[in-house]
Amino acid sequence: MASPPPPRSRNLSLAKETLAGSSYLDDHLEYKSHQSGPSTSIDGILDQPDRSLRNTLSSTSLVSRRSISAISPSPIMTQDSGTVYTISHTNCVREPGDAARLVATIYYNSASPRHPHIHPDQSPPVRPTDPYPMPEIAEGSAPTTSFSEYPLEPPAPEPEPLDHLYGAYISQLCLTHFLATLDSLLIHNKSEERRLITSHRCLAPDPVKPRVVEVTFSPPPNPEYLPSSLISKHESIYKFEREWNCEIVLQPSTVYRRHKRLCVFDMDSTLIQQEVIDEIAAFIGVKEAVAAITERAMNGELDFAASLKERVALLKGVPSHVFEHLKPKLVITPGARELCKCLKRLGFTLAVLSGGFQPLAEWLAGQLGLDHAFANHLVVDPETETLTGELDPAHPIVDSQHKRNLLISLAAGRDIPLAQTMAVGDGANDIPMLQTAGLGVAWRAKSKVQMEAPARLNIGESMLDLIYLLGLTKEEVDELLKD
Template sequence: MTSPRSGRPSLGKGSLGRSNSYLDDHLEYKTHQVPSTVDHQSGPSTSIDGVLDLPTRIPRNTLSSTSLSSRKSISAISPAPRVLKDSESIHTISHTNCVPAQGDAARLVATIYYNSASPNHAHPHADQSPAVRPQDLLPPPEIVAGSAPTTSIEDYPLEPPAPEPEPLDHLYGAFVSQMCLTHFLATLDSLLIHNIPEQRRLTSSHRCLAPDSSKPRIMEVTFSPPPNPEYLPSDLLSKHESIYKFEREWNCEVIIQPSNIYRRYKRLCVFDMDSTLIQQEVIDEIAAFVGVQQEVSAITTRAMNGELDFAASLRARVALLKGVPSDVFEQLKPKITITPGARQLCKGLKRLGCTLAVCSGGFQPLADWLAGELGLDHAFANHLVSDPKTQTLTGELDSRFPIVDGEHKKNLLLSMAKEKGFKMEQTMAVGDGANDIPMLKAAGLGVAWRAKSKVQMEAPARINFATGLDDILYLLGLNGQEVAELLRD
């Protein structure tokens, strides 16, 4: 006879990789009990409204098939295996999360990235901390990148931001721990309060994608139903304050997508170039040749933050490049650093059958070179005019070609998808600057890659905690083993 459970669960045993996990063995979340008409047992229903105290825990292997079919576990662990008589074979059947019934609510997929590069250590050892004196002032509040249009406290238009929540990953593990998963499910469940009663039962399953099932850095959680769209549309779910608070507490970030075939099978991917596929802003590098880097960089920063019209700022910056040798791009190529993981990402996408393009607010010679380096199918960028007599740049843009600004990037994405017969749900865009926002919003999946704050606020998805660009492959539903196999020569 087991004792009744308390209302507050404790992390007793198990791990995400075991067959009997903490979620499955220690928690049975329910809103009510539905009596079974077949075996007069109670079929538990799942919700994270609370924990129902039971005087006796009924062994799972004694539940009837009707009870098992009514049971919807919040974890990914399937019901206890059925052992076939006169055989050593074991076969497990659980259709709760693999075969949706007709009329079931839409499903969403949340990909959780843990910030393994900077794990939280809220209470460092005293010997490793700077000496603190009574007269020392408290540190000024900081604005987290992506939470506001600016990270400057002086320019913050509202009251100072609230203190950061207490980090929890240093207590429960520097990875997506089982307590982290439990908290995430509780957060999702709390957002179903405005759903109709028939759609307040949260069901979910999870997969550990990388690096392993015991200490996953990336986890995928499939769940349904979504919150009532009149209260919280699915495309805004990842921006809800509850999700943001969860991310800050657990040192991770969450990307939410519809769970459908188009998520797994992208056919067109469009990249920005500067600070995305490569780590430099090319126009700033060119400006260094004539000693105007400081002036150009200031304009570039404001343009990428969305403070200036891109086309006007581009003309102003290009005018400062007058007199730069025409072969400057050849001299720059050895200095260009391709973003870690970019080669692997492009290689993997090509093997999956994707068409790849770079649409850059930079310049065509380097876009063409980068396309050759990464195996891209198309390259679109701005064209500079050079004087054939002096072999120098004139400081003008070639009027025969359109300026590749935000609107043109979006139009290129739309036209390529239409030309190749792809649905927009099959497209993906990756960028970091304000001029990338239109194409990020138009694509089936728009990813702000370590982007400016304004871009992170407006883009459908953001990634800051990845180890490299190739981590984007996990958004397609691939796990670490599949990614390794995809990239193997």
């Protein structure tokens, strides 16, 4: 009588059956690759003149509609010694001549889960004669929340929020919808370049209810139809972000994405939560006049250098020790310390490039462990020890072009390719450096900056969320933060 197979054989068989089974994405056919020839979808079959075609859905056609996750797994090998191992599937490795890969980092806005809008007629306190409320733009959903400032025409009415139905995190259905959205953008690709190949991994906080997910996909849409730099601004992506209460940052999948070496930051409203010149103005009682000019300059409505000189002139006669008075009042942005600590332990060179003033930029560099601080220098009258209301002509004004030049100079001085650099800012004078760096992120930025920067992030829980753009996981970040 034959003896039963050993336990290892049963386990191996079970492993094969489990790996080869259908996945969640296979069960949701919204995500399927484009097919050449007659369509095998329901609509395509009903459109066929020959009714006999309705019976042609063979097992082969069904397999062809499966997502890439349904590709048969690599074989499980068992050595004579009993060691069990697998060989990576060939689709995990790019073949020579394959299309470029892109990486989408998806952030869920866990700090502000959205809920469905209630129609006034369905709300008990509302009377039939009450006017219908004016539409609103949710904060973080667009470059501006003011309809009067919105470019061209107001956005379409808000789509139905889905995160309250399927989970206040990046759910599997959310991910499936994202893959279907990417697939729809391949409509203008050549027929042989319409098969979407993707992989994803959860970065934070856990694989059950992830808040940050990284999706790698190929091929990108036809650049003649949609350049890679504009994918994140496509209306389909924007609609997806609104429906699922998330935000997407796209980058090329290259070694330079994961291994950057230089990061430069703006200071005011980026590394700190205030505008320094406004705080000085408040100290002498002219905050309203200065703040109005600052806001217009940061929105790109005024020439930065001219507006800076105009605001500095209002500071004439201010005691030079005003900076010591301001230091205790400055609030460092949550997560900035942790971000800089992680980057330093990864070997980064860090710098602050500020349109503010040198004494506070140097103080902040000391607080955060930055390597360089560049800002504007004010002239101090040695006799009265007060500000003269002038900028020191011996030092260049740190405007938009000078920030860009400083980024290029710092990178060149350390033989760092620009693809290995990163820049973070929020004002219009940061746009050139954001567009020049390998990764430029508009951090909770002004409207104009969000429209022109390569990437934007408004819904991060703290500034530390920027670290996930390098592909690190929460576990790796925690290890970097250990003392």
